[in-house]
Amino acid sequence: MRATGAAPLVELDGVSVDYRWGRRGTRRAVDDVGFRVEAGATLGLVGESGSGKSTLAKALVGLAPVAAGEVRLDGVVQDPAGRRDRGFLRDVQYVFQDPNSSLNPTRTVGWSVAEPLLALGDRDGRRPGADGVRARVADILARVGLPADAATRYPAQFSGGQRQRIAIARALVVAPRLVVCDEVVSALDLSVQAQVLNLLTELQRDLGLAYLFISHDLGVVEHMASQVLVLYRGRVMESGAAVAVQGAPAHPYTQALLAAAPVADPDRQRARREARAARAAAVRSAPAPLGESCPFTHRCLLATDVCHEQRPALRTSPSGTQVTCHRTEDAVATLPPAVVA
Amino acid sequence: MPRPTLRPSRRRWVAVAALALVATLTACTSQSSGGGGAGGDASTLQLQFPGAPISLNPALGGNGGSSVFTMLAYDPLIYLSGDGDLVPDLATSWDYVGEGNTVFELQLRDDVTFSDGSPMDADAVVASMEYFLQAGGSLAGQVGDVQSVEATDESTVRVTYGRPNPDAASTMTQYFGLGVVIGPAGLADPDSLLNASQGTGQYTYDAGSSVTGDRYTYQRNDGYWNPDAQQYDTVVVRVIGDPNAVLSAAQTGQLDVAEGDTSTLSLAQDAGLGVVTAPFFNWSLVLADRAGTINPALADERVRRAMGYALDRDSIAGALGPDTFAPSTQVILPDLDGYVDDDAAGYDFDLDEAKQLMAEAGYADGFSMTLLTQPVLDPNTAISQAVASALGEIGITVDLQVESTGVPAFIQAGTSDRYEALMWPSAGADMAQVTNQILAPGTVFNPFDSTDPQVQDLLGQAFAATGQQRTDLYEQANERLEQLAWVVPVISTQNIYYVAEDITGVTASVQNPNPMPVAPEADLAWRPAS
Amino acid sequence: MLRIVLRRLLWAVPLVLGVSLVVFLLASLVPGDPARTILGESATPDAVAALRTELGLDRPWYEQYLSWLGGLAHGDLGTSVFTGEPVTTALNSRLAVTLALVLTTVVVCSVVGVAVGVVGALRGGITARVLDVVSLAGIALPSFWVALVLVSVFAVKLRWFPATGYVSPDQSLGGWASSLVLPVVSLGLLGVAVIAKQTRDAALTVLESDHVAVLRANGLPETRLVLGHVLRNASIPVVSAIGVVFVGSLDATVFVENVFVLPGLGSRATQATVDHDVSVILGIGVYFTLVVVLVNLLVDVAYGLLDPKVRTA
């Protein structure tokens, strides 16, 4: 592990990302979002589809150009256009959601896992020899719990969970410091999901990895992450310690998210449903265009004029998390116990 | 994805080539096979030709079978019948003036008008001939060394030649633009001839009902001078190249008379179509490099003669065209003036003789020779391949050079002095025509401009002579040519016509292998059999 | 939508320029000389040279091309050196024949191909296998062979249809139709195979899609399902295939028109190539190009009509 000094491993500061919309225009997919990931820690990124969580991760690794703000690795500012040097790419690896499409089906597992090593070289920048590569691939496959002969087989011969292990092995082969886990368990069955999550935890413990853990499932994120960032329509809604965000959500959106997640307990679920029904009675209108307003106003029971007119700044909530909400105090006060119980 | 299984008509090439070939015909009579039948629609005659006309302007058009496009609308001074007879048409009589075959005079019919009503007289004929000579058509070089054309009176035209022309009457027939008379209106605006005919013929060209390159329609000319000879109200000439399409069309009654092909002949016969044939091409191995410029071996007469003896013509003809091909041993076909009717004459197959000659010339072990050919007139170059293979028997290794791009390209290559030998057919109805073709300098038959004083002398005498004397001289020239072996004959092929049952009067002969549907006399014309 | 149409049409201009330049260069490079062809074997070099000058063949190729382009700007495609006809006059009537032939073929191919393809998709099993074999046969059988067989059976033996020739529809509608039957069949065999295959593949994909399952499960009768939804969704790749068949048929007319002696552009193209009649070749090149552009345009418009995403994007 490299000496890092004072700077966090990875830091995003006021990052905005635009994507093309129509012929000329652009739309803001991520708007002024910042976070930091310390070495060996896990930051959870939560949000619904379209919240910008994957885009943010792509901005980090250079797959999406940064329109404003800075991306830093060890305090070093990275190219906003997305160029990343080998050192960065070795340090920051990415595991995708869909294990079917993230592995080239026409190549053997060994080929796929070795590829980053051959492309990026080792820590010292040199490429290990063929035997070295083979040994490393075998090592890493064993490490993620795959049989020894896996390297010579093709992805189609593995189940979804195994394929995700292969994808994780591919990320780990260059000994990264941060792994971006982009919805890595969403496509997996519950029992397999648990296996993969356990593997990730174990790897973190053994290798000192840091994770940027992206998921739409608050439950999974809470299990994995110490810190959580809740995104909605490209903006930060709430961030803070996972326990606090889940236990005492201070933003109406976080609360709604929690209330909507079904729990495997009919009684608790009934209570949640009733709490939800009481609060969310027919608050549904078309989303207002993003501008100088809170993006959640159209679904927010507490929304007032100020919410429509003024963009809330990031501030500390009564529960100790960071929120962007004009009415966080009321939100915390009116939170039904069933939602967080 | 395109699927170019196209097959542009090989026959179309034949047509174009035939125009270039100058195959023509003289006075003489002979046998022919005839077709006939009975019944049918008398108002329209449906004909076929394998290619589009080069031009509807008779001065620029082609000859041979393609003359049909102009013949229907224009009368020639003299008509060459299917049997090869010279028949009075616009000229009632003709003859040389004096000795030496240099001055020729024709008496014109006095009751003929052009389709626009203007009279056909000596002045009009002279104007037409003079236009023909300066128009630059492909036939202008084939009508002899014309020095002047003049009208000696209202109905007499006199043509004067610089050198003796024994075939003056032939050159006045429908196959040579010289004798095909264009009216003054057409001469005033030659381009108008492409859309409307200006002749005295039995029909007029109907551009409105025609499609260029596909069908050419001719309507009855009510002002024609001999209505008795007119057989139909309308004549349509369709352009169909593919032999199979021709056969189908003929079988289904879409065509009354059509050009057949050796590949479809037996089926046509089975289908009950009448078949008329006449020998036409005389396929020849042209040993062009007689001075040995490129290939020294060819300078030796014995080598050239050896090749003449090395060809098993019976087998070649039998294999390639069992029904229609015949061995050819002389530069002129049988039954034509100049053919030597003697078993000893000509190149008969004699391998021993050939080898003997090769040995004598010092080429017992043979040599290599490049042979230029083309696949258009010689389909699949079968004839050339057979010849090449036969020459292998006497040790000559033939490198076949196929010019696939077409006849013009072949001619260009053949006359470029780059090839010592070529395969190419000759065609001619008498010795004058044949020798004009095979001895003319700068052509594929004589690219190196070879001359032989003996042949020149014999022919010079012959051209100025008449009757038996001329025939004797022709035969001597023929024998001299055989001795020289510049051009080695191989096989002769036939022109074939399919004739519907209900058509009669179609005849063809070696003297006229390209008969025409119309004639100045009813009994020479193609007509409904009744 | 309109923008797409306009852009396509505008694109035709450089296309025609590009294609004509290529054709012109090739045609000019081909050995052989129209003057020589016109004048024949025995013409003197002087006569050939004189005719070349008269026809403008002695000028450098780019001058000839530029002057041809100048004419093109006024809709003048030049004059055939052989027939003296203006190229437009010579080709317009032939364009009608070729279009009649190709359009009929494409319509027949589309109807038959789609029907066969849909049946193949719905039936599966043996039907699909038979379809496979027929498709392969359609590709493997040379169309000249098919044409010969068709003529010998249906024209010569049965006399149902004419063996050769084209009857214009204003002359006799029945005659026109009957003159097109055999050419269309021999031209269309491949097209039917291609379209049927494409339709079957596309229809199978659609049949396996969720929305078909949902509509079926929720009670939509099979006929309406197939006609209203399966076909419509399958139609985009099928329309592409029809476009390809159209262009392929256009090329194949060169052969079929020769066999059946139809006075179309295809038979003229071979003739013009044989003659080195550059202006006619160019004219045909331009006509073919414009037809292809038009077909592509129609395909694009069809995409727009069939796929709301294209239309609204």
Next chain:
Amino acid sequence: MSATVAATAATAPATAARGSLLRGVLATWRGRTAGAVLLVVVLACLVGAFVTPYDPLAQDLAAARQTPSGAHWLGTDLLGRDVLSRLLQGGASSLVAVLVAVLVRTVVALPLGLAAGHLGGRVDQVITRVVDLVMAVPTIVILLSVLTLFGNDLLIGMAVFGLLGSAGLVRIVRGAALAASQELHVTAGRLMGLSRRQVAVRHVLSRVRGVVIVQTTLFATIALGVQTGLSFLGLGAPPPEPTWGGMVGEAASVVQSYPWLMVPTGGVIAITVLALGVLGDVVRDTTADRSSASGGRSVRRRGRVPAADPGDPDVLLAVRGLEVAFATAAGEVTVVRDVDLDVRAGETVGLVGESGSGKSVVAKAVLGLLPRNGAVVAGSAWWRGTDLTGLRGRGWRGVRGSQIALVAQDPLRALDPTSRIGAQLGELVRVHDRVGRRAARVRVVELLEQVQVIDPAEVARRYPHEISGGMAQRVAIAMALAGRPRLLVADEPTTALDVTVQAEVLDLLRALQAETGMAILLVTHDWGVVADACERVVVLYAGEVVERADAADVFAGPGHPYTRALLDCSPDQPAPDGTLRTVPGTVPPPDAWPTGCHFAARCPRAQDDCTQEGIPMVELAGSRVARCIHPLVPAGQPVGLTLERSR
């Protein structure tokens, strides 16, 4: 966020490894046959030149035009040359010419297509324009000119043909590369610092391989056809060297008088073309991953044993002894067996299971929606006296939509993308209500209101791609409601939705159920959804029902160890050490089901007797019925449902 894996896993267990195309192709008899034929042809032509009995150029005019004989196996040609020798000799040059066309086309098109599809932007624009240009070039006119220009040279002609043909391939490769570039492994390549070119070569190229091979075989057949065409033009390779095209040309010129020559010459081309065509088809099928692409296999249904109707008037749907099999390359595979379940009026039954458990297959079988290679091979699904598994075609009228309706998983894919929402909905309304367009329009708005769409008239005018996923699922539910069904089969209806939307949709279903009294069969893998919506639960594992019980009983304490394990996997309930509880091992695939309990290998309670013989359903405490002989709650006697099966 999708469980489609679950739906497809059953249809294609063990798809031939996509990795090895060759192996996949050779796995089919068609591929083997075509490959063998091509191999024989190519080898014969390569070796043939050395072993032919005759010199292909040697003429024997006396033996011209012979039909086959002992001396000349395939007869002789016009000049008496041996046809077989010429075919073998000519094959080499013909195939080389085809190879040239194919190579030129591929070498030109592949990089351009890859660049256009993968790099996009300017490069794409330029290449697309050039391709447009070349596509509009009249191939025939150019080819005629080129061939006359280069006359004798077949290879140049073929090269030009390949060049012209490359435009089409560029388009196809571009499309495939565009699609491949969306795949994550391509993105992953970029994250390894690979240049775009490296990514294109290493990742995109391998993904367009299949389509290129298919196109190439097709093009090879066309190129062979073109050669034949060229020989008709007299532009084939110069004689006397034989080529296939030239030989067919020669044969065609004498087809009337010597038809035999057409047979061997045309035959060898036809055989080669057919083999290439079949090979292309097989490659397409192999790469398309679609079982039915080649016409598909089907399950033999003869001998199906129906189960008796339990005849309980309270029960709407009674599935008894249901067994479903799929036909695969490896033979018939049973994916679901011995499934019993009941759905009563007005209740919601959860059908729970992981990927490959067969839950979607059961739902599909009930509605007769099994893919073509699947079929019910035993058992029945009784709908108030009708055995649904016996219905065909029109028999479904009056059942689908009006009795049982379907809501599918992915709402956006469940709507026909090409027609407006109002039109799709209206079509169903017209079918069910037998009303005209106008009346249907009114009912469409009503239906949309019923599913709580805010602006129904506006939504009805939209196309599916113009609405959100949540809205689409509401529309999909409205479509299911159009026929006022008594049972709604909801196949993972919320899996593709965000949690907030999922909650809304579940609430909506609940409200609709209260309003209409319909029953719901809810297929799901999410215990939270079960807890939210279901009264009763049926748990499937590896094609079998392992447990049936009231939801409350399941959550309070399931009887089957698998149910327990599945409940415990939730990240909400980690083990004391902070790790998640997992189920070791993996679900056995349908073709590898063990004897006895399917779960035994992963079960902490498994004993020897678990793997001895089939495990019956056992009645347990409370409402629980489990397929377990060592259950977590006290056992009762085997339950009647299974015994009633008329097996």
